[in-house]
Amino acid sequence: CRSGSAADSQVVSDYVRYFLHQHTIQLGQPATVKVAANLVRLLAYNNKNMLQTGLIVGGWDKYDGGKIYGIPLGGTLIEQPFAIGGSGSTYLYGFFDQAWKEGMTKDEAEQLVVKAVSLAIARDGASGGVVRTVIINSEGVTRNFY
Known part of the structure; x- marks a missing residue:
């Protein structure tokens, strides 16, 4: 990122x-x-x-x-x-402080990211219009597009 x-x-x-x-x-x-x-x-x-x-x-x-x-x-x-960056990240620090939990499942973490990026897109015109996620683990790399 x-x-x-x-x-x-x-x-x-x-x-x-x-x-x-x-x-x-x-x-x-x-x-x-x-x-x-x-x-x-x-x-x-x-x-x-x-x-x-x-x-x-x-x-x-x-x-x-x-x-x-x-x-x-x-x-x-x-x-x-976790790490966040980009122009839309200023809107997300409080959200992540509240929503991030240690030990989340892969699906929970991905849904958190999708929600966060969607919030950034809604508030920040430079954040783009789609959400792309990449999951990296021992099984490899999985890319998703929302």
Whole structure:
């Protein structure tokens, strides 16, 4: 997930994808989610005067399971139980403080995200008009469109 300049977030994503591919080739195994998040952090921090983007890095690996990290402007790395970003996120912090519960099922979490993004779309003209979810777990990646 990204916020800020689309061009900046895309170039960071492209660099990270390239470096993670090189990591996999050199070490013979995929990088952990934490390695990916730290790579984003380094790129954001080392270019903090030129980049206008915040990113969310989430995934699942065999060492740490599911993880999610927020990397706001400036390159700080924050591990969180959930992360929200983008122009519509300002409307959602109170909602998530009330609605987020540790140990939610996959379906409960997905419905929470659908409701949250729908609320952001209703309040923020820059949030788009559709909801896309991605579920990442030990079984793989599932993409849904609402």
